[in-house]
Amino acid sequence: MAFFSWQFILFLTVSLAVYYIVPGRFRWLVLLASSSWYYVVGGGLKSCVYVLVTVITIYLGAVIIDNMQRKVDEQLKGRSTEAGTVKLSREEKKQLKALGQKKKKRVLVLVLLINFGILIVLKYGFFLSTNLNGLLERFHTSGRLPEVSFLIPLGLSFYTFQTMGYLIDVYRGKYSAERNILRLCLFTTYFPSVLQGPINRFDDLAKQLYEPHSFDDLQFREGLLRMLWGIFKKMIIAERAAIIVNEVFGNFEASRYAGFTLVVGILLYSVQLYCDFAGGMDIVFGASQMFGIHLRENFRQPYMARSVSEFWQRWHISLGNWMKDYVFYPIALSKPFAKMQKTLKKNVNPYFGKVFPSFLASFMVFVLVGIWHGANWKFVYYGLYQATFVSTETLFEKPYADLRRICRVREEAAGWKLFQMIRTLTILSIGRYVDVVPDMPTVIRALKATFSTFNPYIFFDGSLYTLGVDERNFGILILMILLIAAVDVINERGQTVRGIIARQQFPFRWVVYLAAIAAVLVFGMYGPGFNMSSFIYAQF
Amino acid sequence: MEENREELMEILEDTRPELDFENETALIDDQLLDSFDIISIVSEINDTFDISINVNDLLPENFNSVDAILALIKKLQEE
Numbered sequence: 001m002a003f004f005s006w007q008f009i010l011f012l013t014v015s016l017a018v019y020y021i022v023p024g025r026f027r028w029l030v031l032l033a034s035s036s037w038y039y040v041v042g043g044g045l046k047s048c049v050y051v052l053v054t055v056i057t058i059y060l061g062a063v064i065i066d067n068m069q070r071k072v073d074e075q076l077k078g079r080s081t082e083a084g085t086v087k088l089s090r091e092e093k094k095q096l097k098a099l100g101q102k103k104k105k106r107v108l109v110l111v112l113l114i115n116f117g118i119l120i121v122l123k124y125g126f127f128l129s130t131n132l133n134g135l136l137e138r139f140h141t142s143g144r145l146p147e148v149s150f151l152i153p154l155g156l157s158f159y160t161f162q163t164m165g166y167l168i169d170v171y172r173g174k175y176s177a178e179r180n181i182l183r184l185c186l187f188t189t190y191f192p193s194v195l196q197g198p199i200n201r202f203d204d205l206a207k208q209l210y211e212p213h214s215f216d217d218l219q220f221r222e223g224l225l226r227m228l229w230g231i232f233k234k235m236i237i238a239e240r241a242a243i244i245v246n247e248v249f250g251n252f253e254a255s256r257y258a259g260f261t262l263v264v265g266i267l268l269y270s271v272q273l274y275c276d277f278a279g280g281m282d283i284v285f286g287a288s289q290m291f292g293i294h295l296r297e298n299f300r301q302p303y304m305a306r307s308v309s310e311f312w313q314r315w316h317i318s319l320g321n322w323m324k325d326y327v328f329y330p331i332a333l334s335k336p337f338a339k340m341q342k343t344l345k346k347n348v349n350p351y352f353g354k355v356f357p358s359f360l361a362s363f364m365v366f367v368l369v370g371i372w373h374g375a376n377w378k379f380v381y382y383g384l385y386q387a388t389f390v391s392t393e394t395l396f397e398k399p400y401a402d403l404r405r406i407c408r409v410r411e412e413a414a415g416w417k418l419f420q421m422i423r424t425l426t427i428l429s430i431g432r433y434v435d436v437v438p439d440m441p442t443v444i445r446a447l448k449a450t451f452s453t454f455n456p457y458i459f460f461d462g463s464l465y466t467l468g469v470d471e472r473n474f475g476i477l478i479l480m481i482l483l484i485a486a487v488d489v490i491n492e493r494g495q496t497v498r499g500i501i502a503r504q505q506f507p508f509r510w511v512v513y514l515a516a517i518a519a520v521l522v523f524g525m526y527g528p529g530f531n532m533s534s535f536i537y538a539q540f
Numbered sequence: 541m542e543e544n545r546e547e548l549m550e551i552l553e554d555t556r557p558e559l560d561f562e563n564e565t566a567l568i569d570d571q572l573l574d575s576f577d578i579i580s581i582v583s584e585i586n587d588t589f590d591i592s593i594n595v596n597d598l599l600p601e602n603f604n605s606v607d608a609i610l611a612l613i614k615k616l617q618e619e
Contacts, residue, residue: 094619172596313574324575330595332579338592341583354583358576394576 011038016290024212031186031209031291038191043154050122050153054115055185058163061111062170062177062184065104069173072100108171112164119160122150127375155194157372161322163188166202168326175203183210192287196280198298198318205295213292221509222502223289228516229498230282235524237484238275240477241268243468249436252446259453262446264464266429269436271481274302277316301488306420308389308427319372323365332361351398359391366390373435378443382434389427476523544589544610551584552606561606568600578603585609591616 015034019027040048075096078085088096120128133144166187170177178184187206188194248257248265257265278299288295298317305311312320331337337357345353363384370383393400409416433443458464465471487497501512552561555577559567567573573581582593591613602612 174599309574313571325598328575329579329598332575333582333593333595333598338583338586342587354580355576357583358579361579362576 012287012290019291020215024214027212028183028186028210031190032182035186035189035191035194039154039189039194042195044151046151047153050118050156051159051189053118054160054163055181055188057111057114058167058188059178059181059184061107062167063179064107065167065171066177068100068104068107072096104171108167111167115160115164119156122152122156124371124375125150155196158197158199159188159194161199161319162201165199165322165326169202178202178206186210190288192284193295196277196284197316198281198284198295199322200295200318205293208293216292218502219292220290222498223286225498225502225513225516226282226286226289228286228513228520230279230284230286231520231524232516233275233279233282233484235520237477237480238272238279239524240469240473240480241272241275245269245272245436247468249446252437252442258449259455260458261455261463261467262450264458265467266432266436266450267425268477269432270303270425270429273432273435275484278302301492303425303485304421304488304492305424306417307393307424308386309393311424311428312386312390319369323369327368328361328365331364332357337361352395355394355397359395362391363387378434378440381440382431385431385434480523544613545606547588548585548606548609548613551581551588555581555584565605567605568603573603585613589613589617 011034015030019030019034022030039051043051076088076093078087080086136143163184166184169175178187183206186209187200187202190200190205190209193200245265245268248255248261249269281298285295285297296318300314300317302311302315305314337360341353341357343353344356366387367380367383370379370381370386373379373382404411430447433446434440437443437446462471465474469477490497501509504512549561552559556573559572561567564570564572578598582598586592593612593616597612597616602608
C-alpha cells in the first residue's frame with residue numbers, strides 16, 4: 001500500500017479513529033490489527049510466512065535464554081540443604097556462570113543462524129549462486145548450483161535486524177524477554193516503520209507500543225505536519241531530481257554527458273536520495289507521532305557533516321547504531337583483536353596498536369553496510385571506499401592535526417567549517433557514482449568523463465534545461481532545495497520548524513497546511529509511471 | 541580505590557584531553573565519546589587493571605561517568 005495513496009490515507013484515518021475510540025487497554029491490539037492488515041495487503045501471504053518464522057523463533061529464543069539466565073541467577077544464590085542455604089564458593093559461581101553462558105550462546109547462535117540464513121538466502125541467494133557457479137567454472141568442474149531468486153518479504157532487512165537486536169540484548173542481559181508473543185509480533189511489524197525503517201530498538205519502542213496513548217492535539221498536529229513535509233520532500237524535490245538523474249546516468253553507456261553535467265547529475269542524486277529517504281522517514285515518524293509514539297530519529301542534517309565519519313553518524317542513524325552495537329563492538333573487543341592489539345602495542349607502536357583494531361573492525365562494518373545496500377560487488381567496493389575515509393580519520397588524527405597547525409587553520413572559523421562540509425560532500429558524491437551506474441568499469445568511465453571535460457558554459461547556454469526538466473521546473477527545484485537547506489540550518493541550531501508552526505494560532509497553522517497541500521498538488525511530479533510506493537530504501 | 545581513579549583518569553585524559561571527565565555524567569548519552577574512543581579506553585582499562593570488559597558490559601550506564609567506570613572495574617575485579 002503506497003504511503004501517498006487514498007488507500008493509505010483511508011487506512012491511517014480508520015486506524016487512528018479506532019485507536020482513540022477503543023478503551024486504553026485494547027489500543028495496542030488496534031495497532032497489531034492495523035500492522036497485520038498493512039503487512040498482508042502490502043506483502044502478500046507468502047511474506048507473512050517468513051515474518052511469522054522470525055517472530056516465533058525470536059520469541060522462543062529470547063524466552064529460553066531468559067529462563068536459562070533466571071535459573072543461573074537462582075542457583076547463584078546458593079545451594080539449599082537441610083541446614084538452610086549454603087553459599088557457593090567464588091570458583092563454583094564462576095563455573096556456574098560460564099556454563100550458563102555457554103548454554104545461552106548455543107540458543108542465540110541457533111536462532112541467529114536461522115534468521116540470518118533466511119535473510120542471506122532470500123536477499124543474496126542469486127548473487128551467491130552466480131558467484132559460486134563462476135568459481136566452479138573456473139575450476140572446470142561440471143556441477144552447477146541452481147541460480148535461485150526469491151520473492152523478498154516486505155521489510156525483510158529491517159525486521160530481521162530489529163528482532164535480532166532484541167534477541168542479542170536479551171542474551172546480553174540488557175532487559176528481560178517479552179513473554180507475550182502478540183506483543184513481540186507488534187514490535188516486529190509495527191506498520192509505520194516496517195517498510196523502510198528506522199531499525200527500532202526494543203527498549204525504545206516496545207513500551208510505547210503497549211501503553212495506551214490518549215489523544216494529544218499538539219502531537220497529532222505535529223505528526224500531520226511532519227507527514228506533509230515528508231510528502232513535500234518526496235513529491236516536489238526527489239521526484240524532480242530523479243528525472244535529471246535518470247537522464248544523465250540512466251543510460252550512461254549510450255549518452256555523451258560529461259564534465260559539469262555529470263557534476264550536476266551526481267549532486268542532484270545526493271539531493272534525491274536525501275529527500276527520498278528522509279522524506280519517507282518523515283512520513284513514518286509523522287504517522288507514528290499521530291498515535292503518540294515517538295521513534296528514534298534516523299537523520300540529523302547529514303549534509304552538514306564535516307567529515308565522512310560524522311556523516312555516517314547523521315545518515316541512517318539506526319543502521320549505524322545497530323552495526324556499532326552488534327557488529328563493531330563484538331569484533332573490536334573479541335579475543336583475537338585484543339591479542340592483536342597487545343602485539344602491535346608491544347612490537348610496532350603504542351598509538352598504532354591502540355587504534356588499529358578499531359580501524360580494522362570499521363572496515364568490516366562498512367563492507368557489511370555496503371553489502372546491505374545490495375547484492376553486488378560494486379557495493380563491496382563502495383563499503384571499502386567509505387571505510388577508508390572513516391578509519392584513516394582516526395589512524396592519521398595526529399598528522400592531520402599537525403598539518404592544520406602548520407597551515408594555521410582556525411578550526412572554529414566559518415570558512416573552515418564550510419570547506420569541511422564541501423570536502424565531505426565531494427568525497428560522498430564520488431562514492432555515489434557506484435550507486436547510479438551498473439558496474440565498476442562504468443563507474444571508472446563516468447569519473448573520467450567528469451574530470452576530463454571542462455564545460456562551465458552549460459550553466460549559461462540553457463543545456464541544463466534539456467535534461468528532462470524545463471527552466472520553470474528547474475527553478476522550482478533549486479528554490480525547494482534552498483528551502484530544505486534553510487530548514488536544516490534551523491534544525492542544526494536546535495529548533496524545529498515543525499514545532500514552531502504547530503504551536504501557532506489556528507488560522508496561521510491552517511494557512512501553512514493548505515499551502516503545503518497545494519504545493520504538493522501543484523508542484524508534485526506525477527508522471528504516468530509515477531509510483532509513490534517506490535521509495536529507494538524500501539528495496540533494502 | 542583512589543589509585544584506580546588516578547590510573548583511570550590518566551587513561552581517559554590520554555584518549556580525549558579536551559573533555560572534563562571529573563564532571564561529565566553523560567559521556568555516552570551525550571555522545572562525547574565515540575565508538576573508537578570506547579574501544580581504545582576499554583583496551584587500556586583491560587591492560588591496566590587486568591580485567592576483561594566484554595561486549596555485554598558496554599552499556600551506557602557503565603560508561604557515562606568516571607564513577608560508573610570505576611564501579612564496573614571494581615565489579616569485574618571482584619568476580
